[in-house]
Amino acid sequence: MGTKNWPLWEIFVRSKNGLEHRHFGSLHAADAEMAIENARDVYTRRNEGVSIWVVESKNITASNPEHNGEMFEPAQDKVYRHPTFYELPDEVKYM
Amino acid sequence: MKNENLYKYILGIADNSLILGQRMGELCGHGPSLETDIACTNISLDLFGQVRSFYQYAAKIAGDGKTEDDIAMLRKEREYVNVLLVEQPNTNFAYSIGRQFLFDVYHLLFLKELEKSKDLTLSAIATKSIKEVSYHQRFSSDWIKRLGDGTNESHQKIQSAIDDLWTYTDELFHQTGADKAMVKEGIGVNVTTLKDKYYHLVKNVLVESTLKTPESKYFQKGGKQGIHTEHLGYLLAELQYMQRAYPNMEW
Amino acid sequence: MSEEQIKNLEEQFEARIARDEKIEPKDWMPEKYRQTHIRQISQHAHSEVVGMLPEGNWITRAPSLRRKVALLAKIQDEAGHGLYLYSACETLGVSRDELYDQLHSGKAKYSSIFNYPTITWADMGAIGWLVDGAAIINQVPLCNTSFGPYARAMVRVCKEESFHQRQGYEIMIKLANGTPEQKDMAQDALNRWWWPSLMMLGPTDAESIHTEQSMKWKLKRKSNDDLRQQFIDQTVPQAHLIGLTIPDPDLKWNEEKGSYDFGPIDWDEFWQVVKGHGPCNKERMKARVEAWEEGEWVRDAAMAYAEKQKERKEKQAV
Numbered sequence: 001m002g003t004k005n006w007p008l009w010e011i012f013v014r015s016k017n018g019l020e021h022r023h024f025g026s027l028h029a030a031d032a033e034m035a036i037e038n039a040r041d042v043y044t045r046r047n048e049g050v051s052i053w054v055v056e057s058k059n060i061t062a063s064n065p066e067h068n069g070e071m072f073e074p075a076q077d078k079v080y081r082h083p084t085f086y087e088l089p090d091e092v093k094y095m
Numbered sequence: 096m097k098n099e100n101l102y103k104y105i106l107g108i109a110d111n112s113l114i115l116g117q118r119m120g121e122l123c124g125h126g127p128s129l130e131t132d133i134a135c136t137n138i139s140l141d142l143f144g145q146v147r148s149f150y151q152y153a154a155k156i157a158g159d160g161k162t163e164d165d166i167a168m169l170r171k172e173r174e175y176v177n178v179l180l181v182e183q184p185n186t187n188f189a190y191s192i193g194r195q196f197l198f199d200v201y202h203l204l205f206l207k208e209l210e211k212s213k214d215l216t217l218s219a220i221a222t223k224s225i226k227e228v229s230y231h232q233r234f235s236s237d238w239i240k241r242l243g244d245g246t247n248e249s250h251q252k253i254q255s256a257i258d259d260l261w262t263y264t265d266e267l268f269h270q271t272g273a274d275k276a277m278v279k280e281g282i283g284v285n286v287t288t289l290k291d292k293y294y295h296l297v298k299n300v301l302v303e304s305t306l307k308t309p310e311s312k313y314f315q316k317g318g319k320q321g322i323h324t325e326h327l328g329y330l331l332a333e334l335q336y337m338q339r340a341y342p343n344m345e346w
Numbered sequence: 347m348s349e350e351q352i353k354n355l356e357e358q359f360e361a362r363i364a365r366d367e368k369i370e371p372k373d374w375m376p377e378k379y380r381q382t383h384i385r386q387i388s389q390h391a392h393s394e395v396v397g398m399l400p401e402g403n404w405i406t407r408a409p410s411l412r413r414k415v416a417l418l419a420k421i422q423d424e425a426g427h428g429l430y431l432y433s434a435c436e437t438l439g440v441s442r443d444e445l446y447d448q449l450h451s452g453k454a455k456y457s458s459i460f461n462y463p464t465i466t467w468a469d470m471g472a473i474g475w476l477v478d479g480a481a482i483i484n485q486v487p488l489c490n491t492s493f494g495p496y497a498r499a500m501v502r503v504c505k506e507e508s509f510h511q512r513q514g515y516e517i518m519i520k521l522a523n524g525t526p527e528q529k530d531m532a533q534d535a536l537n538r539w540w541w542p543s544l545m546m547l548g549p550t551d552a553e554s555i556h557t558e559q560s561m562k563w564k565l566k567r568k569s570n571d572d573l574r575q576q577f578i579d580q581t582v583p584q585a586h587l588i589g590l591t592i593p594d595p596d597l598k599w600n601e602e603k604g605s606y607d608f609g610p611i612d613w614d615e616f617w618q619v620v621k622g623h624g625p626c627n628k629e630r631m632k633a634r635v636e637a638w639e640e641g642e643w644v645r646d647a648a649m650a651y652a653e654k655q656k657e658r659k660e661k662q663a664v
Contacts, residue, residue: 004649005443006128008436025499026433027130028442030241030648031655037234038130041137042426046506065373117406120414123421124402125633127641129395129429136422143415150411164410188644244654245647252643330406337409337467344525346409346467346517 007056009035011043014051021053032056098156101214103176103273104283105156106166107319108209109149110177113167114327115198116142117334121185134234138195141227148220168338172328173321176271180263182318182327186256189242189249193256196235200296201267201289203228208284217282236300243304250305257301258309265314267293363563368494371437379563383493384438385454386565388445391431392456394424396449396630400464401473409467416513417470423510427503434495450635452622459546461624468521468528468535474514476536476543476581482507483577484547487567515584522588529589536585537593544608545616547574553613579605 006028012021024043029035035054043049063071079085088095096102119139126132150163157166180198185191206228209221242253268290270278277283298308317323337346347355356376362369369375398421405421408414432442448454459477464470485507488500521532548554548570560566568576578597585592596609618624 004646005441006645006649008433025430025502026436027429028128029130030645031652033237034130034648034652037134037237041134042130042429045137045422045426062372065370120405120418123405123418124398124425125637127637127644129425129432131641131644133422133425133429136418136425140415140418140422143411143418147411147415167411187640241648241651242644245649245651246643248643249647249650333406336407341409341525341527344409344528346413346520 471517
C-alpha cells in the first residue's frame with residue numbers, strides 16, 4: 001500500500017455558547033470523524049470549547065490577496081456607513 | 096482494617112486503570128501520528144486521574160497513614176489485583192487498540208453500574224469517569240473499525256491482536272470475595288450480570304469492522320488473585336523504580 | 347515578472363514588515379522569506395517532537411502519580427506544539443510528510459539539547475527549569491514575528507508553556523529541599539544541563555550566520571548573546587534561592603554591567619552535537635524513524651477505511 005497521507009483539516013471551535021466558532025488551527029485526519037476527535041484532543045484540552053467544526057482545507061475557497069485593492073479598498077472611504085459621519089446637536093445625548 | 100473488603104474492592108477497580116494507564120503512557124512520543132499520540136496520552140491521563148481518586152479514597156479507608164503513591168507503587172507483584180488483559184504489552188498499535196477496546200467496553204458497563212453504588216464516593220468517581228470512558232470507548236471502537244475494515248495488513252494485525260487478547264476477557268466477569276461482599280452491601284457491581292451485554296456489544300463492533308469474533312472457549316485468569324502474566328513484573332519494575340531505589344522520600 | 351517588478355515588490359514587502367504588518371500565507375513573499383520560514387518553523391517543530399523523547403523516558407518511572415500526570419501532560423503539550431508549528435509551516439506549501447522526510451534523513455536540524463541523555467529523575471526538573479526556561483526566552487518575542495501563522499502558533503505555545511517551567515522548577519525545589527541524596531541528584535542534573543542550556547541559545551553573534559536578515563523579518567528580536575545573558579541573569583538567582591550552585595567557577599555579578607559575567611562555553615562540544623555526534627543523536631533519530639515507519643500501516647488503514655466509507659456513502663446517495 002502506498003503512502004497516501006492524511007489530508008489537512010481546518011478546525012473551528014466555539015469557546016462558549018453565545019460566541020461564534022473561531023478558526024483555531026489545522027491538523028491531519030483521515031476522515032471528518034477523526035478530524036473532530038483529533039481536534040478535541042489537540043485544541044480543547046484546556047477546556048477551550050463547547051462545539052467543533054471541521055472543514056477539509058482543500059474545500060475552502062479564499063480571496064486572492066493580489067486583488068485586495070479592488071476587493072477591499074473601495075470600502076475605505078464610505079464614511080457615511082458609520083454613525084460618526086452624522087452631525088447631531090449636543091443636546092441629543094443618546095442616539 | 097475495619098473495611099477490608101471495601102479497601103480490596105477499590106483496589107480491584109483502580110489497579111486496572113493504573114496498569115492500563117501505565118501501558119498507554121508508554122506510547123507517548125511513539126504513536127503512528129502526532130494526533131494519535133496526543134489522543135492516547137489523553138486516555139492515559141484520564142485513567143491516572145481516576146486512579147488517584149480511587150487510591151486517595153482507599154488510603155482514607157485504610158487509615159494507616161499510607162498515601163496514594165504507597166498504594167500505587169509499594170505493593171509486591173502478588174498484591175496487584177488488576178485483570179490480566181490490561182497488563183498485556185504494546186506489541187504493536189493493533190494490540191494497544193485491541194486491549195483498550197476490550198477493556199473500554201467492560202469499563203463503561205461497569206462504571207454505569209458503579210454509579211448506582213450506595214457508597215457516595217465511589218458513585219461520584221464513577222459519574223465523572225463515565226464521561227471519560229465513553230469517549231475512550233468511542234475512540235477505540237472507531238480505531239477497531241479503521242483497522243478491521245482498512246487494508247489487508249491492518250485487518251490481519253487487528254484480527255490476531257483480538258484473537259490473542261480474547262483469552263483474557265472472561266476474567267473481567269469473575270467475582271472475588273471482596274466483590275461478593277460489596278455486592279451484598281449494595282456498594283459493589285455484580286460483574287457476572289455484565290457478561291452477556293459485554294460480548295454482545297463487542298461482537299457488534301467486530302462485525303461492523305469485518306472481524307471474526309474468536310470462538311475459543313479457553314480463558315486465562317488469575318489477575319484478580321494476584322497471579323499475573325510475566326509481563327507485569329517488568330511493568331512494576333519501572334513503575335516502582337524510584338520509590339524502591341529512594342525509599343521514604345518526597346518528590 | 348521583470349527583475350524591476352520583483353525588486354519593487356520586495357521593497358513594498360519589507361516596508362510592510364517594517365510597519366509591523368503581518369504577512370499571511372497567500373500574500374506575495376520573496377522566495378528567501380518562504381525558505382527561511384520553512385527552515386526555522388520546521389526546525390522548531392522538529393525540536394518539539396524530538397524533545398518529547400528525553401522526557402518520555404521517565405513517564406513510566408515518575409516517582410509519584412502527581413508527577414506522572416504533570417509530566418505526561420507536559421509531553422503531550424509538546425506534541426501539540428509540534429503539531430501547531432507543522433501546521434504553520436504547511437501554509438507555506440510544504441507538507442508535514444516532506445518535513446518528516448527532512449528530519450528523518452538528517453537534512454533538517456532540531457535543537458541539540460535533546461541529544462543529551464536523561465539519566466535521573468532530576469533531569470526532568472532540570473529540563474523543565476532550564477531547557478524550557480531558555481526556550482521561553484527564545485519564543486516570547488516570536489509571538490510578534492512577521493509571519494501570521496507562526497506568530498499565532500507561538501501565542502498558543504507560549505500560553506500553554508507557562509506551566510512547563512514551573513513544573514520543572516517545582517521538581518528541583520522538592521529535591522533541593524529533600525534528603526542529601528535528593529539534593530545531590532538535583533545538583534548533578536544542574537551540572538550536566540547548565541552548559542548545554544546556554545548553548546541552546548545559539549552560537550555567539552560573531553558566528554551566527556542568519557541573524558541580520560532574521561532581525562529584519564522579526565524572526566529574531568535579540569541577538570543570541572543578549573538572549574543568553576538574559577537567561578543567565580534570570581536563572582542564577584533561581585538556583586541560589588534553592589541552594590544549588592551554578593557549575594561555573596567564573597560566574598560573578600558585574601555591578602557595573604548590572605549582569606553576570608560567565609566563563610567560556612565549550613563551543614567544540616556544541617558543534618560536535620550539532621554535527622550529529624552528541625551522546626544520543628542516533629537514538630533520537632532511530633526512535634522517530636521507527637515511530638513513523640511502524641505507524642505507516644496504521645495511517646494507511648485509516649485512509650483506506652475513510653475512502654471505503656466515502657464510496658459507501660456515495661453509493662447510498664445514488
